[in-house]
Amino acid sequence: MPELPEVEVTRQSFAKRIEGATVESVLVGKPLRWPLGIEPVQLAGAKVGSVQRRGKYLWLPLLGGLQGQGGLLIHLGMSGSLAFGVNLAPKGVHDHFELVTSQGVLRLTDPRRFGAVLWSPSLDSGWAAKLLSTLGLEPFDPALTGEYLHARLKGRKMPIKQAILAGDIVVGAGNIYACEALFMAGIDPRMQAGKLSRPRCARLVEQIQLVLRQALEQGGTSLRDFKDAYGSQGHFQLSTQVYGREGEPCRICATPISRMVQGQRATFYCRVCQKK
DNA sequence: AAGTGGACCTGCTAGC
DNA sequence: TGCTAGCAGGTCCACT
Numbered sequence: 001m002p003e004l005p006e007v008e009v010t011r012q013s014f015a016k017r018i019e020g021a022t023v024e025s026v027l028v029g030k031p032l033r034w035p036l037g038i039e040p041v042q043l044a045g046a047k048v049g050s051v052q053r054r055g056k057y058l059w060l061p062l063l064g065g066l067q068g069q070g071g072l073l074i075h076l077g078m079s080g081s082l083a084f085g086v087n088l089a090p091k092g093v094h095d096h097f098e099l100v101t102s103q104g105v106l107r108l109t110d111p112r113r114f115g116a117v118l119w120s121p122s123l124d125s126g127w128a129a130k131l132l133s134t135l136g137l138e139p140f141d142p143a144l145t146g147e148y149l150h151a152r153l154k155g156r157k158m159p160i161k162q163a164i165l166a167g168d169i170v171v172g173a174g175n176i177y178a179c180e181a182l183f184m185a186g187i188d189p190r191m192q193a194g195k196l197s198r199p200r201c202a203r204l205v206e207q208i209q210l211v212l213r214q215a216l217e218q219g220g221t222s223l224r225d226f227k228d229a230y231g232s233q234g235h236f237q238l239s240t241q242v243y244g245r246e247g248e249p250c251r252i253c254a255t256p257i258s259r260m261v262q263g264q265r266a267t268f269y270c271r272v273c274q275k276k
Numbered sequence: 277a278a279g280t281g282g283a284c285c286t287g288c289t290a291g292c
Numbered sequence: 293t294g295c296t297a298g299c300a301g302g303t304c305c306a307c308t
Contacts, residue, residue: 003301033284056302078302112285114302158279174301223301264281
């Protein structure tokens with residue numbers, strides 16, 4: 001489910017409400033991708049700081065309690081979502097983590113359990129350092145330019161779609177937004193990454209930023225049941241140009257949208273508008 | 277080093 | 293109606 005816009009929309013929907021809260025207890029359900037990495041009781045009494053986002057990860061700083069100083073690194077995987085409130089619905093079978101605080105309960109619902117909640121002593125040590133160190137630039141980082149993308153793609157033989165998805169050059173565009181950005185940039189997803197010209201790299205950067213910004217403004221994409229921590233749905237799925245539109249007419253040239261598989265992920269594209 | 281495929285897990289849908 | 297295969301928004305890891 002969650003690519004950068006969904007994660008950011010989620011963050012914005014509960015960051016202010018949880019900041020300053022005191023952790024009362026922590027409930028751990030079925031195993032997620034990795035174990036929490038700390039005894040839940042150690043977190044009691046800690047104070048929640050300002051929630052940050054890096055790529056598709058959220059970082060919830062914690063100060064005090066038996067843990068001393070650290071935080072929780074949260075990833076929503078494919079099917080995760082967070083809810084925060086004082087009167088959440090009764091706990092369901094897919095609710096696998098709860099942080100009970102003085103200002104409300106933060107709950108992770110994740111049917112497939114590809115998500116993770118990990119304790120780390122800081123952002124640049126422990127689990128957080130390990131997982132975040134391989135990440136590329138944030139999409140809205142001024143350092144992300146066509147020139148930068150061109151330099152990083154140099155010599156790469158993999159298809160441009162997979163290079164964008166890999167996340168070691170630029171983070172945040174997952175399968176939906178990678179397809180969308182490539183369409184808007186007019187680039188064939190099969191194009192060898194290292195062969196993209198500078199101007200096309202510049203255009204791709206622009207379109208990645210544009211599609212993510214648009215999705216953000218529309219509250220993200222709710223294909224199945226994505227909701228932010230207030231329970232609100234996103235609407236970007238209504239604006240999609242190619243994703244999920246196989247056989248439907250291209251919004252530019254009316255050619256039926258094609259679907260193929262790259263790296264075991266579906267790619268949607270227009271065989272006329274997107275060129276090698 | 278870069279690239280590929282498998283793995284993790286559950287729910288839903290299309291098709292027989 | 294009921295079963296099954298195939299598919300889903302992510303990304304780490306082992307292997308070539």
